[in-house]
Amino acid sequence: MSARSVAAWGCGGVVVVAIAVPLVGGAWVWSVGSAMPVRTEGASSRVMPAPPEVVWATISEPTRVTMSEHATVAPLPADPLPSWEEDLGETRLIVRTESVGPGMTIVRSARDTSLPMTLTLTATVHPEGAHARVETIATLDIEDGTWHVPVFRALVRATGAAQTAQESWLQRVEAALPAQPTEVSP
Numbered sequence: 581m582s583a584r585s586v587a588a589w590g591c592g593g594v595v596v597v598a599i600a601v602p603l604v605g606g607a608w609v610w611s612v613g614s615a616m617p618v619r620t621e622g623a624s625s626r627v628m629p630a631p632p633e634v635v636w637a638t639i640s641e642p643t644r645v646t647m648s649e650h651a652t653v654a655p656l657p658a659d660p661l662p663s664w665e666e667d668l669g670e671t672r673l674i675v676r677t678e679s680v681g682p683g684m685t686i687v688r689s690a691r692d693t694s695l696p697m698t699l700t701l702t703a704t705v706h707p708e709g710a711h712a713r714v715e716t717i718a719t720l721d722i723e724d725g726t727w728h729v730p731v732f733r734a735l736v737r738a739t740g741a742a743q744t745a746q747e748s749w750l751q752r753v754e755a756a757l758p759a760q761p762t763e764v765s766p
Contacts, residue, residue, distance in 0.1 A: 696725035
């Protein structure tokens, strides 16, 4: 092999590697995502700085605490329980209140209109002293459908997105609570 052919292969080798690495990496992520289960579940809880009745009123008020951050909300009046559409720009979520009760428990589902994905969030409010604890259980189902579903499943698992979404929702609940009077010590 001449020095000239080695130099030519050197340039071509860089191009081959630059193309092959992303293709092999993408194929690996796709195959791993394809093997992952459809369902991802998680649970979270947070003590809120308000009495249970105030927290419950905030959670049960339609659209006061949306399922996603930075969404434009439009009510869907046809459903007997509160339902709405959340426009996120690139996609929309159809949010439905599936059930309310027993006690201070609410179940909501959010179906993505672009991906075959549904999130079901169950939130329960419990008294904890003068405050309330909100416990959430989230189930995220990402069904087969489009070519990018396996990649999305892998990303959701790798980033802990289901858990992060619950934490973000609990933060929005706390931020939406009305200001509570503070005790002044003498």
